Amino acid sequence: MHDIALKLAFIGAAGIAAQWIAWRTHLPAIVLLLAAGFVAGPLTDFINPVRDFGDVYRPVVSLAVAIILFEGGLTLNFREIRETSMGVRRLIYFAGPLVWATTALAAHYVGGLSWPTAAVLGAILVVTGPTVIMPMLRHAQLASRPASLLRWEAIVNDALGALFAVIAFETYMVTSGHHEAGNLLLSIVFAAVVAVGGGYLLGRFIAYTFTRGHVPEYLKVPVLFAVVISGFALTNVILEEAGLLTVTVMGITLANSRMASLGDLRRFKEAMTVLLVSSLFILLTAALDMDVIRQLGWQAFAFVVMVMFVIRPVIIGLVTIGAGLSWKERLLVGWIAPRGIVAVAVSGLFGAALTANGVADGPVMVAYAFAVVTATILAHAFTLTPLARLLDLRSTARPGVLIVGGSRFTTNLAVRLQDDGVPVLITDREYDRLREARLREIPTWFGEVLSEEAHHRLDVSRFSTVIAATADDAYNTLVCTDFGPEVGRDRVFQIGDGRPRPDSQTMNFTLGGRPLTRDPEQAYFDLRALIDRGYVFTSTTLTDEFTYEQYQESRPDKTILLLWITQGGDLVFRSTTRENNPAPGHKLISFGPPPRDAETRRREHEEWRNGKDGETSDERETRDTVPLEKQPSDPPKPNLP
Template identity: 30%
Template sequence: MYEIGGLIIIGILAQWLAWRLRVPAILPLILAGLCVGPGWEYYTGHSLLSPRFDADAGTGLFPGNLLYSFVSLAIGLILFEGGLTLRTGEIKGLTNSILKLSTYGAFTTTVVAGFAAHFIIPLPWQIAFLFSTLIVVTGPTVIAPIMRQINVKRQISTILKWESIVIDPVGAFLAVLFYKFIIAFYEPDATVGEAIIQFVRSGLVGIGLGATLGYGLYLLITRLYVPKFLLNVFILAAVIGAFLMSDAIAHESGLLTTVVMGAFLANRDVPFLHDILDFKESLTILLISMLFILLSANITVEQIELVMDWRVLVLFLVVVFVARPLGVYWSLAGGELNWRDKAFISWVGPRGIVAAGVASLFGLELEERGVPGAEYITPLVFIIVLGTVLLNATLAGFVAKRLRVSLPKGSGIVIFGGGEGAREIATALKTSGRDVTIVTSNQSAAEAARESDLNVVESIVNTDDLDKVLDLTDVGYILAMTSSDEDNFYVVNNYRSREGLRGIHRLLTRKEVLNQRYSKRSLFSHFASYLILNRTARTNPGSHKYLIHDENLIDEALEAIREVKAIPIFLRCAVSGDITFVGADTNDMEAAVNDELFYIGPEVKLDGLVDTSESDAGGESKNVAEVVPEKAADHVVSEDSTGEKIS
C-alpha cells in the first residue's frame, strides 16, 4: 500500500517540479526512480521501491512479468491519447516528409546505431541491432513538453509531433522483429521465417483492427448509445479491450491498434471530443508518472556500473550527432524544408517511454535465456533516453534561436468569427507559420473552416464557459471579427487585460465606417467593415503577399492596396518572424527589406515590391512592373447601401 501511494505522490510531485523548472517531466521522473531504486539500494542495501515482487523478501509490486504487462497496456493508452491529436488536416503538404522520416529515418538510425554498438562497446551483432531498433523512437511523452516550451515554425512542430507518435509502434515492431530473430538464433525450434510472418501479421492486424474498432466506437458515440457521464470510462474500457484483443490475435500489435483508433476518432466529428481529450490527458500524465519511476527503479546497481564506461559516451555521441542527422537529411532531402529546419529536427530527437519500456522487457527476458550481451540492453537504452532528453530540454530553445526557426513568444492567434473574410485571414496567417484558432457559433462556418484545415472551436462568444474549451497558453493576438459589433466589443473588454496577450484588435463598427473615426484597436482599413471584408474575400479568394525591397515603400504600398479596395492584413518581419497587424488608422508603419506584406482582394502591382504569392512552391519570385491603379470609387460604403443584412 505504501509503495503504491508513494509511487503516485512522487510521480505527481515530479510532474509539478518539471512544470516549475520548465523541463520535460521525464527528467525528474527518471531521477526520482533512480533515487528510490538503485540509488537507495547502493547506500542501504535495499530499495525503497521494488517494482518486481521478491518472494523471499516479501516486497515488490508486480509478480513475474506482470510489470511489463502493465507497462505495455499503459503505453497503449498513452499512444491512444497521442492518436487523438493526429488530425490529417494539419499535415497538408507534410505527409511525405513524415512518412519518410518514420521509415527512411528509422532505417538509417537502426543501421548506424547498430554498427556503432557492435564496434564501439562491442556488443554481439544481434544485441547491437536490437539496441538500435529500440532507440529509433522519439516519443510524444517527451516531444510535446519540449515543443510547449519553445515556439517554432508550425511545419517543424507538426513533423516532430507526428513522427513521435507514428514511429512509436514502428520502432516497437522493429524491436519485436529483431527480438524474434535472436530467439530464432538461440532456439532450434524457432525460425526466421516465423518471425517475419508474425511481424507482417502484427502490422496488418494493428491497422485493420484499429480502424474497425475505431469506426465502431465512433458509431456508439455519435448515436448516443453511451451516456455522457459514462463516456470517458467507456472509452477507456474500449481501448483496453481493443489492445487485449489485438495482442491476442497477433502479439505486440496492440500499440498500433490504439494509435489507429485514436487517429480515426480524431479525424471524425465526434461529440464531446474535447472532454475525452481532457480525461485522456490527465490519465496519460498519471500513467507516465508511474511508468518512468517504475522502470528506472527497476534498474540495478550492477547495470549502472556496467555503463560507466567512456565507450558508452562515444556511442551516445554517434547516436545523437551521426545517426539522427543522417536519417533526417536523407528522409527530408528535396522537400520544402530548408537546411535550418532540417538541422533543428536533427537536433530534437529525445527518446521516450516506448524505448524504456520495451528495453526493460526484452533485456530481462534475453538475460534469463543466457543471451550474451543482453545485460547491456536496459542500461544502454536508459542512458540514451536520459541523455537525449537532458540535451534537448536544456538546449532546444537555444538551438532554435541560433538556427532562426523559432517564433516570438505568444505567436498563436484566436479569431472570433467564422465569416469568409475571417477564414481567408486565418489561412494567410497559417501560411505564415502561425497557429490559428477560429471561434464561431455558426455550424456552417465552422464546417467551412475545417474544410480549409483550420482549427475550430464551436461556441458562442459572450459566454464565461469559453475559457474551458479555448487554450490561450501561447496566444499572443486576439481578433474580434464577428458580424456583431456588440460581440466584438465584448471580446475586447473581456480579454484585453489577460496576461501574455501582445495585441487585441477588432473590426470597425458601422458607425466608425460612416464617420471615419476609429480607435487604435480597429483593423485593416477605414472601409473594412464585416460586410466589405466578406465581399472582398468572396470575390477575390486567396491572399497575396509582397516581398519588400525598399522599406520606404510601405506607406505607398498600403495606399495603393487600399485604393483598389483591397484590404491589407499584416506585415511579417523577415528577421524575427513576428507579425504586425495593419490598423485602420495606420499611416506610418515601419518595415524592413525582405519583410512580407499580406493582403486580400484584387492584386496590386507596385514598383519596388516583389510578388511572392505564387512562388512558394517553386522558390522563385517574379518582379512586378509598375502599374498606376485607377482611382477607385469612394472607399466608404454604407452597409445599408449593399442590400445585405447582418444576422
C-alpha cells in the first residue's frame, strides 16, 4: 500500500513539475511528460501501471479521457467558427474517414500489421489530440482562423476516432464469429443516436437546472462531474467507448448555452484537465513494454513517415479545396496534427482487447501508436511557431496590451507602446472616447469589453496585459477581476479614483488588479491633469554606459516610471517590483515633463510663484498640496472625454 501511495505521489509531482518546467523554458510540456513516463516505466520499471494498479487501471484511464474530452467540448462555441464552418465540416465529415482508410492501408502494407490491428490503428490515428494542440496554440499565438480549425478538429475528431475504432473492432469480432452481424449494426446505430442525443439532453438538463437555481453553487461542480461520468458509463454499456462522443456533445451543448457560472466551471475543469493529462501521459508511457519497443524496425519508421508526410498533408489539401482557406492556412493545417492522450489511451484499451481475442500483433499496435504520438509531438511542437511565423499566420509578433478606457492619457500611452513595438488595443463603451485614438491610428474596439461578443471578437489570448483606465473605479475593478483568471492576476492593472475611503466602502483585496503606478492614489483626473500640463510618455534604452542610476538623475522631478521592456519583449511594471531594477538593454517607459524643457519649465514656474502678489511661502506650500484637478491654474478642458 505504501508503495502504491509513493508511486501515485511521484506521478502527480512529476506531472506538475513537467508542466512548470515547460512554462519556464517554453518547451512543449508533452515532451517532458513523455520523458518522465519513459524513465519511470520502460527504463527503470519503477512504475508498471498494469501490475501496480490492477483491474482499476483501464477504467480510470477511460474516465479521465472522458473528463478531458468534456472540458475540451466546453471551449467550442459555434460563434467562433463563423469564418471556418465549412473548413471544420470538411475536416470532420471527409478528412476523418479518409485518414482512417488510408492509415489502415499504410499500417497493413507498409507497417506489416494484420488487417484487424491495422483497421483499429487507422481509426485511432484520426484523432489529433486537444491536450497537445491547446498548449501549442497558446505558445505559437496562431491567427484565429487556423487556430479555430485545429482546435475544433482536435476535440471533435477525438471522439469520432474512438468511435471509428469501436466500429473497426466490432467488425473484426463479427467476421471472426465472436459477435452477430445484426447485433453489431443495431448497436452502432443505437449507440450513435444515444451518444449524440443523450449528450445534448444532458447538456440542456445541466443548463436548465443550473440557471433556474435548482443546484446550489457549492454543488455545481460535483453534480457536473457526476453527470459526465454517468453519461459516459451508461453510453459505454450500449457500445464500448461510445461514451466519449456523449461527453463531447454534452460539453459543446453547455459551451453554447447562456450560463452565468460557465466561466467558473470551465476554469475548474481546466485545472483538473492539466492534472489529468499530466498524470495520464506518465501512466500510459510507463505502461509501454520494452520488448515491444525493441521490435520496432524500419517498417514502423516507414509507417510514421507515411502518416506525417503523405497521408495527412495530401488529404487535408484535397478536402479543403474551395473551403475559403488560403494556401498558407491549408499548408499549416495539413502539417500540424499531433496525436495525444486519447490515441495513447484508446490504443492501449483495444490492443489488450485484440490480444484477448486472438490477434497476435495487438500489443504491437500500442507501440506503433506511441511511435506516431512521439514523432508528431516532437516534430509539430517545435515547428509550429517557426512555420506560423514563416507563413505570416501569427496573430501578433508578441503578446500585446489591452487598454480599457479611451482618453488622452491612454491614447498617448498606446502611441508610446506601439512605437516601441508592443501591440496595443484600446476599447471603450463610448464611441467618442475612441476618436483621438482612431485619428492617431491606434487599433480600437467599440463595445462592452465584458460582453460575450468581446470574448469572441477580441481573442484575449493575444494580450499578455490588461490596463483598466476609465474614470469609474468600480468598473476598473470589475474588468480586472473578470480578466484576472484568464490573463493572470499579476498582469491586470487599474487606476483608482484617488479618494480616501473608510473601511466600510473599501473593496475586498481579492477584487481588482494591481495599481498602474506606485502611487495607488494617482487617479484618472490626476493623470488627465498632468497631460494638460504637458506631461509626455518617453522611452529610454539603458546601456552599459548609461545606467539606471544615471537615468534617474537625468529625469525631471515628478517623473513616473511606469514599466520597462526587456530584451526578450516582456513587460515589467514598476508597481509590481520593489527590488528589481531595469538592466542594460531594457527600454524604460516613463511619464513626466519633457526632459529637454525641464529646466525651463522649473524656472518659469518658480518665477510665476514668486510673482504672486501678497502670497507668502506658507501660502504657496499650502497651495501646492491641493490635488491637481482642484487647482484653479489647471482646470480640465471641457471637451476632453
